[in-house]
Structure formats: structure tokens, C-alpha cells
Amino acid sequence: GAGVSQSPSNKVTEKGKDVELRCDPISGHTALYWYRQSLGQGLEFLIYFQGNSAPDKSGLPSDRFSAERTGGSVSTLTIQRTQQEDSAVYLCASSLNINGGNEQFFGPGTRLTVL
Amino acid sequence: AQSVAQPEDQVNVAEGNPLTVKCTYSVSGNPYLFWYVQYPNRGLQFLLKYITGDNLVKGSYGFEAEFNKSQTSFHLKKPSALVSDSALYFCAVRDIGYSSASKIIFGSGTRLSIRP
Numbered sequence: 001g002a003g004v005s006q007s008p009s010n011k012v013t014e015k016g017k018d019v020e021l022r023c024d025p026i027s028g029h030t031a032l033y034w035y036r037q038s039l040g041q042g043l044e045f046l047i048y049f050q051g052n053s054a055p056d057k058s059g060l061p062s063d064r065f066s067a068e069r070t071g072g073s074v075s076t077l078t079i080q081r082t083q084q085e086d087s088a089v090y091l092c093a094s095s096l097n098i099n100g101g102n103e104q105f106f107g108p109g110t111r112l113t114v115l
Numbered sequence: 116a117q118s119v120a121q122p123e124d125q126v127n128v129a130e131g132n133p134l135t136v137k138c139t140y141s142v143s144g145n146p147y148l149f150w151y152v153q154y155p156n157r158g159l160q161f162l163l164k165y166i167t168g169d170n171l172v173k174g175s176y177g178f179e180a181e182f183n184k185s186q187t188s189f190h191l192k193k194p195s196a197l198v199s200d201s202a203l204y205f206c207a208v209r210d211i212g213y214s215s216a217s218k219i220i221f222g223s224g225t226r227l228s229i230r231p
Binding site: 035042104106109 | 209
């Protein structure tokens with residue numbers, strides 16, 4: 001079975017441009033998470049979706065960041081008016097659901113570079 | 116609020132020696148605890164988890180971890196390190212004391228370096 005996939009794998013953009021990052025979770029997984037990882041650093045939680053519930057957006061660093069999940073499957077993370085400090089690896093993960101002890105399955109990440 | 120701490124940024128071990136990567140946590144209720152590994156230029160992979168039951172849990176690649184409630188710790192261990200174990204390790208916790216679904220909190224990571 002396919003794992004979590006993310007696209008693009010690499011994205012280079014100019015400061016001020018908007019970018020969209022895509023995540024395809026594992027089929028049947030109702031929980032989907034976005035994290036940000038700066039070079040060699042820990043994971044910064046951004047947002048999670050659980051089924052049809054309202055997403056937990058508590059980790060989004062500014063109103064330039066938004067995410068949606070259509071049809072309970074694919075998710076898109078959008079960063080508007082990108083800044084150099086947005087440069088990082090953006091990781092997506094999915095799990096069976098958000099309750100209980102279900103582990104997360106991570107995608108390979110999108111490396112975003114803002115020039 | 117829940118939190119997790121990995122007190123060591125880096126752990127260096129000689130191949131063949133036992134290794135320990137430390138993790139402590141703080142939750143209001145009972146924890147679910149996880150270890151993940153990130154190999155160079157790759158995504159995070161699940162290693163093992165503690166949900167309930169035996170305090171010693173075994174996972175992938177010969178790793179194990181011991182849940183210690185009194186010390187609020189969940190240290191990762193392996194009896195004999197391999198050079199291929201060199202990677203970045205993350206501890207994570209979810210507080211199941213919350214009435215609503217809660218997110219997993221990750222530690223800052225520990226870089227494990229195994230020298231031949």
C-alpha cells in the first residue's frame with residue numbers, strides 16, 4: 001500500500017510569492033497533520049484535521065499560513081507572501097484517527113526555500 | 116499542559132556498546148508515548164510506542180523503551196549499537212487525560228552518532 005505522499009519534494013520561491021504544498025494521506029486515515037522542521041531541528045506543529053471536525057489551527061505561526069482538507073483526504077498547506085524565515089521542510093503525517101495510541105505515518109516532506 | 120523533553124542534543128556511542136536516548140514527559144493524565152527516527156534525508160519513521168500494559172516495549176531495529184511512571188520517563192535503549200543506527204531520534208507524547216482529542220507533542224530531538 002502507498003504511504004503518505006507530498007508534492008512538490010522541493011520548492012524554491014521568491015520572497016513575497018504564494019506557495020501551495022500538497023499532502024496525500026494514507027487511504028482510510030481520518031487524521032492528518034502538518035509540521036514544520038527547520039534544518040536539523042525538532043518538529044513544530046502547525047495544524048491537524050480529524051474527520052469532519054473543525055481543524056486545530058493552534059500551531060499556525062501567522063495568518064499567512066492556511067490549510068484545507070478536501071473530501072477528508074488530500075490536504076493543501078498554503079503560505080501567502082512567503083518570507084525567508086518560512087524556509088524549512090514541511091512534513092505531513094496521517095494516522096488512523098487522532099484518538100488513542102495510533103502512530104503517525106510521515107511523508108517525505110517538502111523542502112521550501114524562500115530566496 | 117503536556118510537554119516532552121529530550122535533555123541531550125547529541126549522544127555518541129561506540130559500535131557494539133549499549134545506547135540510551137533519554138526522554139521525560141509531563142502530562143495531566145496518562146500518557147501515550149512514542150519514539151520516531153529520522154535517517155538523513157528521509158522522513159520520520161515510527162519505532163515503538165507505549166499505550167498500556169508492560170512497561171518495557173519492543174520496537175523496530177532491535178530498539179526498546181521502558182516506561183517509568185514514577186520518573187515520568189520513556190528512555191530509548193538498544194543493547195548493541197550499529198553504525199546504521201546513527202540518526203535523529205524524536206520522543207513524542209499524547210495526554211489521554213484530555214476529554215477531547217489532543218495532538219502529539221514532539222521533543223526537540225537527539226542526534227545519535229555511532230562510531231565504528
